[in-house]
Structures are given as C-alpha cells and as structure tokens.
Amino acid sequence: MVRHNYKLLARAELPCDTVALACSLIGKILVRETTEGIISGRIVETEAYPVGDPASHAYRGMTVRNRSLFLSPGHAYVYMVYGKSYMLNVTSEIAGVGAGVIVRALEPLEGVPFMERNRGSQDLRQLARGPGRLSRALQIDRRLDGTDLCRNGPLWLACDDQPPAEIGRSARIGISRGAELMLRFYVRGSRFVSGPSTLKR
DNA sequence: TTGGCGATTGGCT
C-alpha cells in the first residue's frame, strides 16, 4: 500500500477570499479519520459560493441550518439535498460572514476498501466523483457540520509537496440562480472530476 | 401548518 506523506493545513494558509479559496483547495487533501482507519483523497473539483451570490445558502442570512457557514475560514458546513445526498463545504471569509466552497470530487488516496464498502461500488473513478458520492465514501453527514478542518480530528485538510495541477474554470453545476458565474474550479484532465465532458476542458 | 423546491444520484431508454 502506498504511504502518503502530508501535513495538516494551517488556517493561515487558507485564503480568506471565497473564490481564491476555491482555487486554492484544488490539489489539497481531505482526510477522514474513523475508528476503522484513515480515508483520504485529493481534491480535484470545487465551487465558490461567495458573499452576495444568489445561489449561496447564506444569501438570505443566517438560519439554524446554515449557521456553520458563518464560522471563520476552514470549518465544515454540511447539509443535505434532495433527501439523500450530503454536501461538504469549507467556510471562507472572516467569522460572521456567510460564504464557503463546496468540495465536489476527490481522487481517492487512502482507505479505498472503506470507500468501496461505503459506496457499494468498486469503480475507483466513481467512488468520490460528485459531492454526494464523496460524502458517502468518507462517511460525512450532519454530525460533522461545524468541524474545524484545520485541527486533527474526524475530518481535516492537508497538503503535500505534489506539484500544482493545471486548473480549469467553468460555470457551476446544478444551480439555477447565479448560473452564469464562472465559479467552478477543477483539475484539467482528471478522470475523477464530475459533470459533463463539456465542462472539463 | 403547509407546499414547493433543491449546490444529486442511479437506473432506465
């Protein structure tokens, strides 16, 4: 088994600006620690939901559901859509300002057998391709809402010395309001990126 | 209290 060498990402390394953070998170590593072991993957796709964005859950202010979005940078905001899929976001902007970045896809690194079991599939490409699949693979649900991703714990962010990937930019997937904004970032050429092929160039 | 609607997915054509 490949041994991966990475270290906890310091909060100071995270751009405060939402769009800058979305771009910066490409290539970083998401680490899930369970009692069974480690599951990790490299982030290959993100989307920014900045201040003033009509598609942002924070657009109409703080509610019981979205309050984690208003935490300081580097916290988890986890919510459910369509009654079945959990979405993981990394908060941005200073505390009190609601904004964040959704993590949409991972390239699996460690704990692939756990991911296969959690997803009920052995298709490596599909294990964490898409925000709902990613959460299922890493056992992410509302219990992890508000988690500090810049501290060792059940879920955290890491970086290694892998050279930066070539990053593509496009419109976001699956939204109606603010659909024209180019706020999606992804690794060009990665087969682990979600969405139609027209959004991978 | 209620009804419309998702930052999706998986199955079927």
Added chain:
DNA sequence: GCCAATCGCCAAT
C-alpha cells in the same frame, strides 16, 4: 440523455 426518488428547509399561508 431523461427522470423519478426522497426529505429537510423555509417562505408563505
């Protein structure tokens, strides 16, 4: 490619 499933949220009643 198309579409139903599924349920918590929240704006409007």
